[in-house]
Amino acid sequence: MxxxxxxxxxxxxxxxxxxxxxxxxxxxxxxxxxxxxxxxxxxxxxxxxxxxxxxxxxxxxxxxxxxxxQKLHHVVNFANWPYYIDVLAGKHPSLEHFTKTTGIKVNYLEVVQDNASFYQKIRPSLAAGQYTGYDIVVLTNNNPQLGYMVQLDWLIPLDRSLMTNFNKFAGPLVKSPSWDPGNKYTMAWQSGWTAIGYNNKQVKNPGTSIDILFDKKYAGKVGMLSDPFELGSVGLLAIGVEPSKSTESDWAKAAKKLHQQKSDGIVASYYDQSYIQHLKNGDIEVSMCYSGDIFQADLNSKYKDLTLMLPKEGAMLWTDNMCIPKYSQNPLDAMTCMDYFYNPQTESVVEYYNDYICPVPDAKQELLRPTGWNKAALKSLQPEIGLPTSVTANSLDVFPSTKQVKASKSYYNFKSQDEIDAWNNLFLPIIQGA
Amino acid sequence: MSSPPRRAAWRKGLAPYLLSSPAGLWLLLLFIVPLLIMLSITLKTCSPASGQCVMTWNWGELPHVVNLYRTQFVTSLIFAAVATIIDLVISFPIAYWIAFYGGRRKNFFLIMLLVPFFVSFIIRTLVWEFILSNNGVVLTFLKGNHLLPSGFHVLGTGFAVVAGLAYNYLPFTALPLYVALERIDRRVLNAAYDLYANRRVAFMRVILPLTVPGIFAAFLLTFIPAFGDYVNQEILGGTANTMIGTVIQNLFLIDSDYAGGASLSAVLLVISLLGIWLYAKLLGSRTIEEYL
Known part of the structure; x- marks a missing residue:
């Protein structure tokens, strides 16, 4: 040949x-x-x-x-964020079970590092009307990229008839959310809080307020996130404004507060995902954080000093969403795969590993009393995780109470590109060090 | 009707252009055209959503971004200048020694100087990140022996960025210096000694003046790429020492602000061209190519 x-x-x-x-x-x-x-x-x-x-x-x-x-092609290319699915000896038990029962092979790629740069990678294909190489991509509702995809008609509306698990098991948090009414284009993968993490050995009286991030007592030991939408939202909470109801003049006040925090020498640095490493190392003592990271760090007994605080001003609640980009070559396989993750048995396995907010409340029962294939899967994962499944099942960070959900805050919903530009012009210079 | 001789002459006149046309075409398509596209983008308005740019003759973008990011320009200028000076100080003795005392093994020594640079630029920088990290070999050892306070760190500081730049661009300084030193006619040096110059005077008044074009070439070849570099800053630096290269990279690849990125690139280009113009003005344009 x-x-x-x-x-x-x-x-x-x-x-x-x-x-x-x-x-x-x-x-x-x-x-x-x-x-x-x-x-x-x-x-x-x-x-x-x-x-x-x-x-x-x-x-x-x-x-x-x-x-x-559409027909099944028995393959689906899934682009997700790193460390976001169950792993056992280099394989993903939940995906293996999916392949075994449906015959659909999943190329699971951990290629999304942040919304903006991933969007930049798939955009040229979409603009040229070509397959991006992915049938499922996961984008966050707190960045504008998911909105851009909808605006530009670059997402395939989901097949209503193939959302049986979703319709039955999806929790209220992710059913018809404000950023995608009626789940026309998306199904949630996981949600989480952007809250405050601190080291309880170094921080003795943390209190319950977001003010800890602005406390001169911790000058040089405070970590902030470098995502302008996260940073701006925390600034708004700190001046007592609800981000979803904020106005441009509130943004300016929040930016001023954050500038002050920086010039007072309180901020050690503006971090991406690397903040967790610095928190573990003790380079910083208190930091803005993503809820699941702290829980995962706690699992490792070496870092059990790290504590999550959901401040009384409210914690920002975000959701990562699965969606099918236009020109997908395997849309039916993608639909099947997405809905599969709304089966409580599947979700119990995923959740046992990754500890963010579960979109399927019934997965809690499956963690406590597994009823199917997940029994063996959870058991084989146990040595890796090192904790009984009941810890995950009873964690309020994974299956939050209604009160907790009510107390969380949503991000500002941008109405135009001008608004996004205005936001960026205020908060990007803080991060970029100008 | 043109007579045969005149026709031949015409052909003869055309020959150099025909011969240089492949190179000319290459330059036109892969350098001049992209450059013009970049310059035209500075005047366009681009949508961060679709990435499409529309010509709006927006002359305001350039002063706007220069004003917004002037701190990063200054940081880059200082970092690149310091790194270049460090490189000159380090590589001059090395180049001098190889050129004057290398003997038959000159090529061997030159290769030894270059061997580390056969490894990819990024990998080399990542290895430095590994070596200098808080839990890395060096700091763990020094802190363990109480030679450094426990809060001491190298990564994320301007020092780490300058050190990375100086390390990565060392061959660009060493090689032009070597070429300049190697070309010095030994008889000129002997003449200096014959005229009762001691070694110091011979060095200051003969060797150094003769290597000035080489030093300037080394300066340009090191300073210009270091000025626009973002890899070292991205890997070894932190948020407090952002360089202009990092800003340009972010504007293009994350923020989709193509007009802003192109404007900053244009400014970088002008600053680099100023350096080359200065070289040509002071030392003549013919000498620079001898060091490339």
Whole structure:
């Protein structure tokens, strides 16, 4: 095979890439634009309560008719954030079970490091009307990128008929959320709080207020997050303003407070995910943090001094969302996979490992009394985790009380690009050190 | 009707252009055109959502970003200058020794100087991060023996960034210096000794003046890439010592602010060109290529 020399021969082997190009359906730019236009019309019709199915829109990507035509390809390319799924000896038990029962192979890729740079990587393909290489991507609701995908019609509306587990088991937190009413495009992967983490050996009287981040007592030992949307929201909470109801003049006041915090020498640095390492090392004593990180660090007995505080001003609640980018080649496999994670048995295995806020409340019972394949999976994971499943099941950070959820705060919902620019112009200079 | 000789002459005149056309085309397509595209982006307005740019003749972007990021420009200038001076001080004796005392093994010594740089730039810098980290070999040992206070750290400081720059760009300084020293005619040196110059005077009044073009070339070749570098800052530095290269990288790859990134790049380019112009003005444009 490998050495076919056929210069000048007409009937010889043709470059496989050329074959693909000739045999596979391609979207031209005009077609793509046509689809976008039609998508918009159907979206508008849907908003006005009409059933959008009409002759012209029948084959629109994501319509019921379009979904009916899709076939399983027994493969799905899943792009997720690192350390976000159960791992056992380099494999993922939950995904293995999925492959065993459905025959769909999952290429699980931990390629999303942050929303902005991941979006930059998939955008050129989407803009050119091409497959991004991923059938499922996970984006956070607190950054603008998920909104951009919806605005630009770059997400495939989900197949309502394939959301059986979701409809049955999804918790109130992730069912028809404010950033995606009716779960038109997304299903949550996990949620979490951006709260405060501290070392209880070094911090004796933490109190219950966000003011600890602005306390001169901890000058040079306070870590802040470098995500402008996280940083700005904490600034708003600190001046007593609810981020979701804030105005531009509130943003300016919050930025002033954060500038002051910086010039007073309170901030050690603005960190990305690396803050947790610095908190463990003792470089910083108190820091903005993501809830699951602290819980995971606690599991390791060496770092049990790290404590999570949900401040009385409220903790920011975010959700990472699974969605199907347009031009996905395996949308039906993606739908099947996404819904599979709403089975409480599956979710119990995922949650035992990753300790963020579980989108499936019934997974708690499955952690305490597993009823199926998850029994063996949880048991085999136990030596790795080192704690009984009941600890995860009873953790308020994984299955929070309604009171906790009510006390959490949502992010500001940007209404235009101008607003995003205004926000960035206020908070980015603080982080970038100007 | 042109006569055959005139036609030949015309052909002869065209020959150099034809011969240089592959290189010219290369330069045009892969250098001039991208440069013009970059400059045109500074005047455009780009959407962070779709990434598409529309020409709006926005002349305000350049002063806006320069003003916003002037601290980072200053940081970069200082870091690059300090790193370059460190490189000159370190590599001059080495280059001098190889050129004058290397003997038959000159090439061997040159290769020894370059061997570490056969490893990829990023990997080398990442290894330094590993060596200098708080729990790394060096600091653990020094702190364990109470030679340093326990809160001491290297990573994240401006010192780490300058050290990284100086390390990574050392060959760009050492090689031009070596070429300059190697080319010095030994008879000139002998003449100096014949005229009762001692070694110090011969060095100051013969060797040093003759290596000035080499020193300047080394300075430019080190300073210009170090000025725009972001890898060292990103890996070894922290938030308090952001360099302009890091800002440009963030603007392009994270914030989708193409106009801002292009504007800052244009300013970087102008500063670099100023350096080269100064070199050409003082030492002539012919000498620089001898060190590249």
């Amino acid at each position: 490998g050495h076919v020399e056929n210069e000048g021969s007409q009937s010889g082997a043709i470059d496989p890439a050329l074959w693909r190009g000739m045999t596979q359906r391609r979207f031209t730019r005009r077609q793509a634009m046509g689809f976008a236009g039609a998508g918009l019309t159907s979206a508008l019709l849907a908003t006005y309560g009409g059933t959008a199915v009409q002759a012209g829109a029948s084959s629109v990507i994501g319509s019921a008719k379009w979904w009916k035509k």
